[in-house]
Amino acid sequence: IHMAIPRKKLVDSQNPGFYHCTNRCVRRTFLCGVDQHSGRNYAHRKHWLEKRMKALCELFAIEIYAYAIMDNHYHIVLYLDPKAPLNWTDDEVAERWLELFPGRPDQAINPRLRAMKKMAILHDTERLALYRQRLGDLSWFMRRLNEPLAKNSNREDDCTGKFWEGRYTSQALLDEAALFSCMAYVDLNPVRAKITDKLAESQHTSIKQRLDNIDSVKQLCPWKDEVTPVAGKVRPYPLPMRLQDYIELVEWTGRAIVKPEKADIPVHIAPTLDRLNLRKNHWLKQIENYGNNYFRVVGTIQKIRQKARLWEVRCLHGIAAAKLLYKSSRQE
Incomplete structure (x- = not known):
């Protein structure tokens, strides 16, 4: 059972940070997929949502680093700087x-x-x-993302009533390892759902957008070989990982999910996990069980406990998973 934490505590209104946000459709007819009951195809709504989230990044102090729009829910990994609008x-x-x-x-x-x-x-x-x-508030960003889609869908379906299961859920990503783990988890949603086994065919995901933006991973120019946001511009510098390393890590993880008997991690990918202080033998389990391993926060044991003290709760879900994932025993 997860303890209820006020929404205003979950997102730091004073300091920039990374968050994993999700929302789910409440209807049987699905958000964007094929309604098995009526046979109607709502796939065009994925285009609505994808276009909308990118447009909003040009208005809010937000960058998107990963996203996946599924049939009845979506994921976004984003960076929020609540103080950036002070400079506008x-x-x-x-x-x-x-x-x-x-x-x-x-x-x-x-x-x-x-x-x-x-x-x-x-x-x-x-x-x-x-x-x-x-303009530096995550709740307002999510509100302006969700409301138009709900209204357009109700208008299209000629009905009224609740479209989303709730406002949205957010998860604080407390370090680089947590961020890249969550990004890979989100990018691999279509693979994990067995919709496709190829990243290049993972429609409406950030990993497909990144692949579409380059001719070949092997031909990346050094000055472009960095992980930058797929939408928005707030941070003055990219993430601390080469884009080629990230794509190769996600590609291998996807193949390992599809064919677990060939899950030995390649030699050239191991250094990427070493730099993140992660145990190589638990990376795949982290991605496959991410949704069950964590709730409100993802990070080292120490950082999870710091958040628990800040939020005045006894403990937060994720300690057991962090013990297995991070290499350092102190996890500082």
């Missing part, structure tokens, strides 16, 4: 907010009315400060 000009804040709320979709944008709305924002310091704070 008042004009930029007003413009971003008006992009988020452009008006009714069935009405053409009135340039004069929009200009009046912008001036009203710029002359209201309290409202401007509120919008600035919201």
Whole structure:
């Protein structure tokens, strides 16, 4: 049983960090897949969601590093910097907010009315400060991602009512090992679901987008060989892993999931896990059982316990998995 933790505690509103967010459709008819009852295909909704999440990254202080849009749920691994909007000009804040709320979709944008709305924002310091704070808020990002899809889907289905199971769930990723583990887990969702055994055919995932952006992993130019976000630009530097190493790690993990009898880790991939202080023999188990191993946080034992103290709970799920995954006994 997981202890309830107030949502405002789960996401640090003062410091930047990485998070794994998920949401699930409540309906039998699925979010984006084929409704087995009626035979209708809702796959086009995956395009809606994929396009929407990338567009929102241009407005919020958020970068996306991994995502997977499945038939009835989706995953996003993102970086949030709640203080980044403090560096934006008042004009930029007003413009971003008006992009988020452009008006009714069935009405053409009135340039004069929009200009009046912008001036009203710029002359209201309290409202401007509120919008600035919201542009660095994860809940507002998820709200603006989920609400339009729910409304469009209800309109398409000619019905009303709840579309999502809940608002969303979030999981704090406390170190680089946790981040890359979660990214691989998300990128391999279609493989684990036995939809495909090829990353290049994993539709609506970040790993396919990364593969589409390069002609060949072996031909990566050194200056491009880095793991950067697939959407958004907030951090001034890439993640501390070569893109080629990450793709090779995900490719091998996917093959090992499909054919566990050939799961010995290749020599050229082992150094990647060593750099992350991870036990090679537990990496595959981590990816296969990620959803059961952790709940609100992922990281070393020490960092999980630090979060538990901060959130004033006795313990957090994930200690047992961390003991097996990380090499260092102290896990500092």
